[in-house]
Amino acid sequence: MDFRDSKVLVTGGSRGIGESIAAHFASAGARVAVAGRDLDRAEQACARMDGDARPFSLDVGSPESVENSFGAIVDDLEGLDVLVNNAGITRDKLVMALRDEDWEDVIATNLRGTFLCSRAALRPMLRQRSGRIINITSVVGLTGNPGQGNYAASKAGIIGFTKSLAQEVASRSITVNAIAPGMIVTEMTGVLDDEQKAAIKRKIPMGRMGDTAEVAQVALFLASPAATYITGEVIRVDGGLAC
Numbered sequence: 001m002d003f004r005d006s007k008v009l010v011t012g013g014s015r016g017i018g019e020s021i022a023a024h025f026a027s028a029g030a031r032v033a034v035a036g037r038d039l040d041r042a043e044q045a046c047a048r049m050d051g052d053a054r055p056f057s058l059d060v061g062s063p064e065s066v067e068n069s070f071g072a073i074v075d076d077l078e079g080l081d082v083l084v085n086n087a088g089i090t091r092d093k094l095v096m097a098l099r100d101e102d103w104e105d106v107i108a109t110n111l112r113g114t115f116l117c118s119r120a121a122l123r124p125m126l127r128q129r130s131g132r133i134i135n136i137t138s139v140v141g142l143t144g145n146p147g148q149g150n151y152a153a154s155k156a157g158i159i160g161f162t163k164s165l166a167q168e169v170a171s172r173s174i175t176v177n178a179i180a181p182g183m184i185v186t187e188m189t190g191v192l193d194d195e196q197k198a199a200i201k202r203k204i205p206m207g208r209m210g211d212t213a214e215v216a217q218v219a220l221f222l223a224s225p226a227a228t229y230i231t232g233e234v235i236r237v238d239g240g241l242a243c
């Protein structure tokens with residue numbers, strides 16, 4: 001796919017799925033902003049990428065950070081065609097053990113962050129009457145998962161938000177879609193022990209965890225001219241886990 005002339009912002013682009021999405025866009029010719037809370041980590045990720053990848057510090061869960069940094073990122077890119085709301089965290093516990101801050105941190109980063117960045121992205125996108133917003137949710141937002149009540153709520157919220165915003169901006173040629181990964185090999189899933197991973201793999205019809213590139217390729221498809229008539233959709237990338 002050819003993304004020359006495209007300006008892309010990937011939140012949480014400094015590792016894992018976000019890094020792979022950013023790297024795929026950069027090597028397809030896009031000008032890519034790689035944003036995370038830790039600027040050093042974003043710089044290191046950009047250094048690993050081929051093409052025009054630029055590091056930025058951005059905390060998506062903070063209204064002040066989005067207010068102060070988003071416009072500067074768009075100015076640096078000289079526009080914004082694609083926003084990938086990928087930044088996400090987990091604070092896994094059974095609901096009975098969840099502390100208020102475990103709930104609030106996860107909702108603030110995953111759900112409010114998606115809202116704040118999407119709203120900020122709409123300014124340039126509405127002006128140019130085009131744009132692609134791609135939200136990274138999770139199969140857990142479709143199925144729920146014991147021990148992830150806060151995370152599942154944030155990811156289900158992203159799905160409702162995606163479908164609502166898709167309808168609001170469809171007439172301006174802006175599409176809004178979500179990708180729901182299953183179990184993907186990253187630092188986030190690296191915390192699981194071998195026994196937990198084996199139990200999960202038994203539930204996956206394809207019998208293996210996914211690779212970050214398998215998510216990235218779907219993001220590029222949703223941003224490409226092949227997907228002009230797809231909006232409000234949730235695409236599972238899960239090896240059949242949530243069929």
Ligand code: NDP
Binds near residue numbers: 036059086138139189
């Ligand atoms: P990682 O933990 O490997 O990476 C998370 C990224 O998000 C990092 O770049 C991190 O950078 C950034 N980040 C975290 N909080 C913030 C914040 N407040 N503001 C800006 N950036 C932030 O996660 P994954 O790559 O595994 O996951 C990426 C997305 O995919 C998440 O939304 C996750 O929920 C979702 N997902 C992952 C699955 C998996 O199996 N791995 C399955 C389903 C969904 P920094 O710390 O520097 O801010």
